[in-house]
Amino acid sequence: MEYYKKDSDILLAIDCIIFGFNGESLEILLIKRDFEPERNKWSLMGGFVQSDEAPEAAAYRILKQLTGLENVYMEQCSVFGEPNREPNDRVVSICYFALIDTQKYKHILSDNYEAKWFPLQQYPKLIFDHDQMIAAAQYRLRMKAALYPILFELLPEKFTIPQIAALYEGVYNIELDKRNFSRKLLSSGLIIKLQEKDKENSKKGAYYFKLNTAIYKEKIMSFLRYLPSWSLET
């Protein structure tokens, strides 16, 4: 028995905005699309939701298929469904944004997949409304990260304070006073100092830290502000 009038022929798609951090700036992972229309153009990772599949499951499956990435932080972000956002069919796309530590997956990505990182400031022309999707994801990321310490998802197990600072600077496109930032971060108890130092990026070397997972889980729903109050403006 059919309950609803089936007057639509809508395809449900997923697009993933994958944010990565290379230690200096924020990047997004793009792929050369391998099917029509717009084959061979740059696009977000995307695919269709199968008939027996939940959107979130589809997002993880697509991410896995196209990049080999698993167990990454991912969050639903927004839906794009203008009638003519794609030329030939009515495709409604649910966007997810993912946060990944680029180091951790470096080998996976470079070896087997046709994905490429681009600076968030400067990526190639994308198909359809994928620019808007990125903008929406960025907005959402900024909002979420203003309240919850999710940006740690973008960092390796071991990270340095200058790295986190650079990350926040990249996400909000601001310049932080590293001294005040560092003090605030340390006093939060969110990170634990290790003995080892990172000698790659400076002469003196910077101590590695790791997340205090106990506090992280507690604070993930709390109201830590690492940002100066003006940083969400415009």
Add this chain to the structure above:
Amino acid sequence: MEYYKKDSDILLAIDCIIFGFNGESLEILLIKRDFEPERNKWSLMGGFVQSDEAPEAAAYRILKQLTGLENVYMEQCSVFGEPNREPNDRVVSICYFALIDTQKYKHILSDNYEAKWFPLQQYPKLIFDHDQMIAAAQYRLRMKAALYPILFELLPEKFTIPQIAALYEGVYNIELDKRNFSRKLLSSGLIIKLQEKDKENSKKGAYYFKLNTAIYKEKIMSFLRYLPSWSLET
């Protein structure tokens, strides 16, 4: 020419979580569903996206049709698309939350439509996953309102400080120190004192204020915090 394999038969729906504020507590607007399945059960305002219609346009149309409401603040919130969230068809629903001033639309709602306000704390059993939708909308509202002064959308043109305080208390389910709250709000420059007083709700009467729309537009994208730092926890 068909570009994509059409192996899905997905219906795209909209559900609206309509928040209202009655001066004391937060409420949501529910409706007795007038079609199968689940006819006559309480549900969110919902409907289907037409084949030539953008989701946002559909949301406004549905809101208008079911409640007569127009020009209200509305924001996309999240998508529910589990394969079996409805029994007979695969319906993917995009949720929007709306903020309305209940006074302003009181006559519209009571006269012509079968919608009813319920306290957010205590509403009837709803169909499908509408409970989850409300929870998601509430979370989103809290997050957004922690950063931007959108809660003013829930208030009439003229409002009193005790009203705003009650509103914040309702949204976050907390108790505020009215004195500190008031000081912070006044110093923001966001509200302008009027001469008139509201004598309805107290013996002494409370001064009315109106929004400073100039500052409101500026601050809508800024980082005002009216909340104590612990209020987003759990």
Add this chain to the structure above:
DNA sequence: AAAAATAAATGTTTATTTGACACTAATTAT
């Protein structure tokens, strides 16, 4: 080997904001 350069880490000081609390003011009910 000493000096300069670099970036990390820690320290200092002042202004601002917060949070906790007390009081005064305007009105109505008794």
Add this chain to the structure above:
DNA sequence: ATAATTAGTGTCAAATAAACATTTATTTTT
């Protein structure tokens, strides 16, 4: 007149933020 109620203003100590200075560890240069 007095009590009761809620609005609105005031005070103060503690915490936080913002601005700025110095020290430390290391490498590079001379």
